[in-house]
Amino acid sequence: MACSSRSLLSFSSVRRSQPSIPLISPLVAQKPRSCTLALRSKGVSLICSNPKKFRARTRSSMAEVTADNGKGKVKVFDSEEEVAVGLAKYTADISNKITNEKSSFTVVLSGGSLIHSLRKLVEAPYIDSIEWGKWHVFWVDERVVPKDHVDSNYKLAYDGFLSKVPIPPGQVYAINDALSAEGAADDYETCLKHLVTNGVLHVSAKTGFPKFDLMLLGMGPDGHVASLFPGHPLVKENKKWVTFIKDSPKPPPERITFTFPVINSSAYIAMVVVGAGKAPVIEATLGKSPNSEVLPVGMVSPEDEMTWFFDKQAASKI
Numbered sequence: 001m002a003c004s005s006r007s008l009l010s011f012s013s014v015r016r017s018q019p020s021i022p023l024i025s026p027l028v029a030q031k032p033r034s035c036t037l038a039l040r041s042k043g044v045s046l047i048c049s050n051p052k053k054f055r056a057r058t059r060s061s062m063a064e065v066t067a068d069n070g071k072g073k074v075k076v077f078d079s080e081e082e083v084a085v086g087l088a089k090y091t092a093d094i095s096n097k098i099t100n101e102k103s104s105f106t107v108v109l110s111g112g113s114l115i116h117s118l119r120k121l122v123e124a125p126y127i128d129s130i131e132w133g134k135w136h137v138f139w140v141d142e143r144v145v146p147k148d149h150v151d152s153n154y155k156l157a158y159d160g161f162l163s164k165v166p167i168p169p170g171q172v173y174a175i176n177d178a179l180s181a182e183g184a185a186d187d188y189e190t191c192l193k194h195l196v197t198n199g200v201l202h203v204s205a206k207t208g209f210p211k212f213d214l215m216l217l218g219m220g221p222d223g224h225v226a227s228l229f230p231g232h233p234l235v236k237e238n239k240k241w242v243t244f245i246k247d248s249p250k251p252p253p254e255r256i257t258f259t260f261p262v263i264n265s266s267a268y269i270a271m272v273v274v275g276a277g278k279a280p281v282i283e284a285t286l287g288k289s290p291n292s293e294v295l296p297v298g299m300v301s302p303e304d305e306m307t308w309f310f311d312k313q314a315a316s317k318i
């Protein structure tokens with residue numbers, strides 16, 4: 001296979017036996033706080049049905065509110081810790097839904113802070129509720145550096161997530177780090193095409209681009225997603241599946257990235273944004289008067305469902 005799915009040689013040492021699926025999904029088992037939220041920009045505020053009573057009964061439960069603002073579901077949590085729990089529940093729930101229907105579950109990761117926010121997924125009860133054997137893992141973007149380099153998105157994900165779960169090594173698709181940026185992008189696209197041919201990956205009937213089941217993405221403080229940066233011509237790429245950049249404004253400069261047609265052909269996307277430093281971009285994207293310049297994060301629009309995960313700080317201006 002053209003892409004380098006051979007990279008997890010040491011992975012077998014951490015493989016676990018296949019966990020059973022619980023009768024009740026973690027999402028169903030968790031008692032939700034009965035709240036409705038409409039974003040302030042829509043002129044409606046947070047309403048909770050007897051939140052004091054609820055808090056007294058479930059002291060460890062999350063203070064989570066969910067709304068739909070026309071650009072997807074917006075989940076706001078009290079803290080980053082609670083974002084991580086919410087993200088684990090969401091991911092486990094979608095994994096269970098898809099693996100009940102299909103033999104493969106195609107998941108795309110970003111680098112950056114997203115990986116830290118995935119930490120609860122490798123803990124009970126979530127880790128034991130997931131059919132890891134059906135997971136196929138990809139990267140929405142990768143830095144053109146060796147896989148053991150501190151800047152590698154693969155290394156970040158391996159150390160923080162992949163080394164802790166029993167995904168078969170041949171189903172983890174890292175880039176070929178022996179190639180140039182151009183070569184690695186072409187190689188990764190060829191890899192995706194092979195996976196379409198052998199039925200692991202499906203193509204969107206609407207767009208003809210690959211349709212991944214789930215993308216777990218983060219956003220930079222400038223509004224970039226993947227390695228698609230504000231004002232960069234790559235944002236408009238509409239033919240390639242995977243492309244490369246040699247002048248990334250954020251180091252390292254050489255990277256490969258999925259293009260917007262691929263990102264937006266996904267079934268589900270979770271956009272995970274935490275911290276006050278990202279609040280202005282969230283305001284510019286989801287607030288009352290969105291910026292006239294649409295930032296890359298504002299161009300994300302999957303085929304089936306978009307869900308935003310914020311802590312209070314990131315959502316403080318909407």
Ligand SMILES: O=C1O[C@H](COP(=O)(O)O)[C@@H](O)[C@H](O)[C@H]1O
Nearest residue numbers: 110111112113114218219220226
């Ligand atoms: O360089 C990158 O940055 C973004 C955002 O990272 P964050 O640490 O601000 O969350 C990340 O999504 C992307 O994958 C990565 O290559």
